[in-house]
Amino acid sequence: MVAVVCGASRWPSGSFTASTAFAITARGWRDYFLLEGGLGIPEENLLWMFDRDSSSDEQLARVGEFLRERSTSLRCARGEGLLVFFIYIGHGTFIDAKSDYIVLLGARGHLENLPSFIRVADVAGLMEEAVSRSSRIIVLDSCFAGAAVSSFMSDPAVLEGIKVQQMLDLDPMSTGVSVLCAASKDDPAQFDDQGRYTLFGNAVLTVLWRGVPGNAKRLSLRRVCRDARNLLGSAALPTPEVHSPKQSDCDPADVDIFPNRRSPRFEWHTKYLGEAKPVVLSRPDAPPDVPAPPGSPEPTKPETLRSRGWKFPVIVVLAAFVVVGSLLAGGIPQVINRSPATEGFDTTLIGADADDRGCATDAQVLRATEDNPDFLLEIIWSAQCDTAWARTTWRGVPGLPEAIEARVYPKGHDPTGPDARVARKPNIGFVKTGMVERGSRGSVCAVGSVTVDGRGSPSPVELCG
Template identity: 30%
Template sequence: MRQIGVVILGASTYDYWHSLDDPRFAASAKAFRRLFTHAGTLGGNVHEQAQILDLYDSPASADDITSQIVEFVAQSDFDDVIIYYCGHGFISADRKGYCVTLRRTKELTKTSSSLLVRNLAHDLDEHLIGKRTFIVFDSCFSGDAVKEFMAPGFLDNFVDDYLMESFPRSGTAVIYATSGGDVALSKQQDTMTLFTGTLVNVLGAGLEARRDAALISWRDAVEQVRKLTKERLGIAAPRPSITAVKSDDGDITTMPFFANSAHARAMGEATLSPATFSPATLSPPTVSQPTFGAPAASPVPVGSAPVSPAPVLALPAPAPRRRVGLMAGIAAAVVAVVGGGVGGFYVIDQRHSQRLTDLKLDMDVRDSSAARPAQAAVATPSVAVAPVASVVAPAVDTAATQAAAKAAQEAAASAAAAEAERQRLAAEQRAQEEQLAALRRQQIEAETARLKAAEAENARRQAQLEAQAEAERVRIARISEAERCDQLAANPNDRAKPDTVAGVYPQTLQLQAKDALAACGRAVGYFPAEPRFKYQLARALQADDPRGALALQAELVSLSYPAAFDPFGWLTVQLQKNYPAAVDAFRKGAQLGDPTAMVSLARMIEEKRFTPATPAEGRTELYRRAAALGYPGAASSYQAALKEEQAAQERLAQEKAAQEKAAAQRAAAQQRPVSQSQPRPQPQPVQQQPAQRQPTAQEQAANAAAMGAVMGIVGGGIGGLINRR
């Protein structure tokens, strides 16, 4: 005989998260437990071999519960292991694990205080070898606290993939109440969850479509649950799923497992309906058989032979709807009573069958009071779904006819009330279906909006990245043009140029003026606020378009760009012969620290076009400052100017000394007394100073050459200075 181990876990009440409490979870777990304590469910008397570990609403921690489950499975020799969970399930925050909540799960630490399915599966793995294992998850994803973990569309394949990855061993099946992102819904009037409640009803009623089969499989049951759920809720119904890893013996989900109650009914065996499924109702009930005008007969078990050999009117089995069964039962009763014949009928609703019994008893009382004896044996309808024979007396008087008419009226009223109730329930179901459809539409619209927003955000980020890349490309291109302008046209003496740029002199610039004009023109366009590029553009333009260069230099002078004052001054001299304006430009450039302007101002002093008012503007000081700033040739010019200045100072000192000596001699001569007795002194012949030798023509030519060399060092004349700038 099969040894079956059943583990039931989950929670319907939460000590630290009361918003998740749901009593339907506990009712579902109890109903699932009863399935395996009822011998008829498994097709044989195996309830003694079905061992159950009930951990539902256990206050133990996730670790303790895992340990109890592993010990339960490891210490027993089970053929089949069933692990059933009913409660809330959610995806972990990292979206890598599936968790189920327990009684001690806390809202603040939901992940660490819940049971991670993968951990349980890994701990059980070696103990499930050689066993058929069925994992049943009736998990609800509708809790407000767990919605935040699931984006729309995320669960499409996660649950299936994750659970099969967690239980990869062959011979394992996973059954779960919802597929993808569905919610394990229940209607308000339901006392159990949608999945477990429907599964219990399916196993209690059996499969009519397979009434020839004594046993049905897990897959048969789950597919019937899916069908009934869809019929009840429409397109909005969640989709229960079953998945298995095939073993060497085949797909265990298709192997016979449960007894088929429909087959038992077809074979005339007593079964329990889903509505009355309970361990307390395992034995078939008995009912009394009252007669008209006679004491009630002894109890007759359901399914026993009729008390009279009267002919039996056989009716077909009714549809599984209560209204149809009710009408069939009432119609059979009317035929039996009014027609005086004997009829047999099905009754599947105990309340209406009891009502018919009361009507017949009432008719019997009426006949007895009128002293009209009548003998009739009437079979009381059974609560079991099996035909029952009834016997009525052939003689019916007016009172019986009236009672039958009253019964017919009441039956019609009951049918009308049942139809109204059906319509009300249908309207309620339609309203719920419409609400669910609206909810689905809202979810689809929200998902569509989210996808569109994500697409728009991706497009925005892509455009931003492209814009940044384009800006970087333009920046690099601009920097490249700026560097090229510096390389082609920078002034070596411009203190504003980068230190890494050597600069070029006018002679070299003239050879590459065309390229310099193009590069510096683009650099000015890219960096209009940088005066250096405009200055270098003017340098490149000076040889071919001096007036254009003068306009640019004038603009730079207004901006007090130091290097612009020297070329502005010489262009003013070249184009306008305006020396005072040039001197003024040289003075301002020298004051701003431009060495070229210092040398040009010293040249103006040498040409007697400017007389310095202070020693700071003296020729020697200007050369000294320019030499200190590294201006080429300024050091030698400074030395020459210094020697000339010293020679001039020596001449002035000698002249001053000679003048002072002559003055002293004149004063001494005036103070000397003249004696008359003494002979007048004879004037002494004046010793003539040797005449200063005039330089020869050859010496004059040499001096001129030396002076020319000095002047060449200083600047080479006005024209040379212009070209330097």
């Protein structure tokens, strides 16, 4: 995936309310796209530009440069085979005419009462020029976001009928544009008065991180919008909308893209609560709790969402490339020394997929090595499940390996023995194993390999962590 995150949480001019809610929501999106528990895109495919003080011209130029460079590197001419997400979080408003919708940046502009801004029509034009053969999903978390939909419409005569490569194990989808809006063209969006998140951003990220009941393995943008709308609930709140102003043979909003995680107790924003600063309102009502996931019992006492209107900016452009593997955004690894036969360990986790069992929500990289230049080998650990698994990500260019493999096993055991968990796939950019028990520090080891031109290229040494 290719991702660009732009925007601001404060503005140098004009009467635009600053809030930590914008920055925390932007970081929540970044986590969702980078972490293995989310979509797990490689870090080099993310351009983070949030709270930068560069001008609109500089930011547009950088976004265009980044999209072209990544398209070239991934061998996706003009975006062919890419799914591009453009996510804007921030203040949105109008200039000159109701149809001229703009998003505001954190730099000073040439107008005294208005910071630097980007016309959404310019963003649409830039993406059409740089990645015209891509499919695009636009997420606008800003006031009056519905007014931006017309900017992404184009003459049907110029629509490309090029199929996008199979992505995330989904059926191929055609070029097109879908827009998810926080509010209609006439409504302001809102943020939490404690500065924890935007209400729209929280609802969408809650659906994405927690998942929904049922057997669906993946969710479409339209389903995410519907469930986010249900979480917001109150008639007093703006209603999220999804539009598809440009299509070829397929509506991107109907394609099942997002993994259905089924982690109903996960709260994506908890790690950022220390950064949240309340916004002083005219009424000191308490903020709501994080909405319950779809299908949860109704609370005995109705909750109200007390918050403030806003119009604000972040541009996130995210593009997914089917064959590029995950790269975890990790922190400092935690260490819990436990014996391999930890009492109470759920043995049904052995061999299971970390995402399917909800163990990827706190995943972090324990050890990583690039000793073999053809691939990145990682050992990933879940503290809540006390499990580990291995992941191998192809780094060679051009093309894909004939096969890619990862193995994880208890230290001192045979990598080819019955205690090892092995994943091997042909013609793909990354692979991860099922889980083994983590146990004490250094108790798990991994090896990886790729096959290129009939020649195996294994890890020079085992990796333990």
